[in-house]
Amino acid sequence: MKQNNVLLASLMLIMSMSAFAKVDDLKQEVKIKAVSQTADIKNNQIIFFGPVEVTQGSIKIHADQLRAFSAEGENSKILVATGNPATYSQVLDDGRPASASAKEIRYDMASRTLTLKGKASLDQAGSQVTGNLIRYNIIQQKLIAESTGSGDDRVITIIQPESYQDDAKPDAPADKPVKKQDSK
Template identity: 40%
Template sequence: MLTTLTLGSIASVSAAKIDLSQEIVIKAKRQAGDLKNKIASYLDDVVITQGSLTINADIVQVISNSDNDDKTYVAKGKPAKFEQLLDDGTPINLEADEIKYEPGNNTITIVGNAVLSQAGSEVKGGKIVYNTLTEQLSAEAGDNDEGITQTILKPKEKAKDQQ
């Protein structure tokens, strides 16, 4: 089952555009590189930061596209985590067994026990693809998800003077 939607509670992510102009800092206990194939591997307690964006994982591979300067980040962990602040300061959080972040395509694909959370609402599935530019996502059930995806929408809180 495939679900495509735009969560009304997900705010503008132009902060993501600002983050792309920031330097990338990668910290890990170990690293290795395959310069010929343009693949860098970071292992053990990997933390990547770029502006408000943070990725935490056990292993991250950074694959450089030979045709242009685009890079693909593949993070794996139990779970691997991605967090970024939106313009209004609200964090968007993604976690899964694997996170594939493609800033050049404005996409994040999370696979295996995938969860996307923002402002108390969340989407769960086997695979979630999120476009940081259009703010749209699609979710698919995985083999261990009883054949369904799940969305939990948090109700808006009433102002105290309205109660």
């Protein structure tokens, strides 16, 4: 039973990536660098052609193309980064890196859902989930990973042991012996 609890805790750690995102990142300006861009004001859409680099605090997105638009008749904003692969990275509040990559990274701001399509990978503190499709609801902290179901294509989850995660913390002393205090 204890082993199941450790496995469940490790899976929850992977899935809670955005719950630990640096709060200050979302307060920073968004800067988009691209080779060119087009804006379709009537249809409320901007397309950036790349390479494209988006930064907001420690958040970084690299893509071949980035499309920002509102769904028809809705107030929802959607960002779609495409590439071979498109990548996302961020430093979490605890200082550890988190990253994602896929041929398409789609973020729906209204539903707070991140969808990774095509050779999708989500990595936090060395633990990783890969599949053809990964959907992550940030608010509900629910993750769904799927494969194509053909051939050897499968969803793969790699969970690092707790000692790896403790060693990955940036404030952990590297190769320093712990001194025992004299008890006088």
